[in-house]
Amino acid sequence: MESASNYLPPVPITVLTGFLGSGKTTLLTRLIRQPAMARTVVIVNEFGEVGLDHHLVAEASGNTVLLDSGCVCCTMLSDLSATLRDLHRRRMVGEIPDFDRVVIETTGLADPGPILHTLMTDRVILGYFKLDGVVTTVDAVHGLGQLNRNTESMTQVAVADRIVVTKTDLASSASLSLLKSRLREMNPAASIQESDSSEVTGLLMFESANYSLDPEHLDVDRWLKAEAYDHRDNHAHHPDHRHDDDDNISSRHHDAIDSFCLTSEKPVRWGALVGFLDALTQLRGADLLRVKGLVxxxxxxxxxxxxxxxxxFHPPSQLQSWPDSDRRSRVVFITRNLTREPIEDLFRICVAAVEAKEAPL
Incomplete structure (x- = not known):
């Protein structure tokens, strides 16, 4: 087997998450059988969780299983960083087949946040890999209840770029519609597909580039659709609204997820933007599940x-041009226990502070 080149571009990584029993392992097992996924590495906590069909296993060695489809499955080492570094080393010396994509399947109770932080900050990993996107599975039958009762389920949906609704054949059309409406409220920028849809294929599921540091590959159109959805949706402008009030479950003991878009007609001074982001992350960083936009x-x-x-936050970067004639600043927020008004107030304070400092005497 030939060793991989020392000058390969970073390998995209997709995080596959979803609450217990939501069908992510079933989805993954189906997808890795597809020819388009042959050059994929799947990282799991235990091989048993993947439910590998022994007829698909071509070779097993240590913490690695090679499937006859060409996919490589490996179990997590002491931590994600160590696993990815080991994968890169084994790829370079030819111990495992070359690969051009990695899928990380989380456990059902995992908060994806720490995984995303590792993929976005580890300097060694960033030399070999790049975070591409997050795919979240949601159970059509039990999804609403899980969203109401479990912080992990809400977070998994909030950070998703793509949401796959599973077990739709077991749910009524009314409950399925209600679930999809709830998912759009929580994360209006994410695409939502049913697991049996023709759009749910390996390449479509695992190619999003929504976390790319290259601004030319960002899915800006989807962000702007999220902004439009926010303006159509009445609940987004009511600070007292809590998604957890559904199904007669009290929200007093559960986190609340809100999504909204802040806009500004006036250009923002660079110092005000930097001050706003710094202050926001210091004061309420733990509650900013996802933030993205154009300024x-x-x-x-x-x-x-x-x-x-x-x-x-990624270092701010510039597009080569505006996507359309609308030059307003538009930033989409998905937050936990944090409504629009405090963020708007903080933004105004930062803008006013910079304007006062730069005002002529």
């Missing part, structure tokens, strides 16, 4: 892209 910065004619997960 019209006063010092530039080009839009600035911002995106972050909890306390961590």
């Amino acid at each position: 019209d910065v006063e010092e530039s004619d080009l839009p600035v892209v911002i995106q972050g997960v909890e306390h961590l």
Whole structure:
């Protein structure tokens, strides 16, 4: 087997998450049988959780299983960073087949946040891999109840780029419609597909580039659709609304997820934007499940892209042009126990502070 080149581009990583029993393992097992997924590595906690069909296993060695479809499955080492570094080493020396995609399947009770932080901050990993997107599975029958009662389920939906609704054949059309409406409220930017849809294939599920550091590969159109959805949806403008009030379950003991889009007609000074993001992450970083948007910065004619997960924000970058004639700043927030008004107030304070400091005497 030939060794991989020392100059390979970073390998995209997709995080596959979903609550207990939501069908993510079934979905993954189906997808890795597809020819398009032959050059994929799947990272799992235990092989048993993947439910590998022994007829598919071509070779087993240590913590690695090679499937006859070409996929490589490996169990997690002491931590994700160590696993990815080991994968890169084994790829370079030819111990395992070359691969061009990694899928990480989380446990059902996992908060994806720490995994995303590792993939976005580990400097060694960033030299070999890049976070591409998050796919979340939701059970059509039990999904609403899980969202109402479990913080992990809410977080998994909030950070998703793609949501796959499973077991739709067991749910009524009315309950399925209600679930999809709830999912759109929580994460209006995510695409939602049913697991038996023709769109649910390996490449479509695992190619999003929504976490890409290259601004030219960001899915800006989807972000702007989320902003439009926010303006159509009445609940998004009511600070007292809590998604957890459904199904007669009290929200007093459960986290609440809100999604909304802040807009600004006026260009924002760079210092105000930096001050706002710094203050927001220091004060409420743990409650910022996902933030992404375009900002019209006063010092530039080009839009600035911002995106972050909890306390961590990518360095702002610029697009080469505005996606359309709308030059407003538009930032989509998905938050936990944090409504629109405090964020708007903090933004105004930061803008006013910079304007006062730069005002002529």
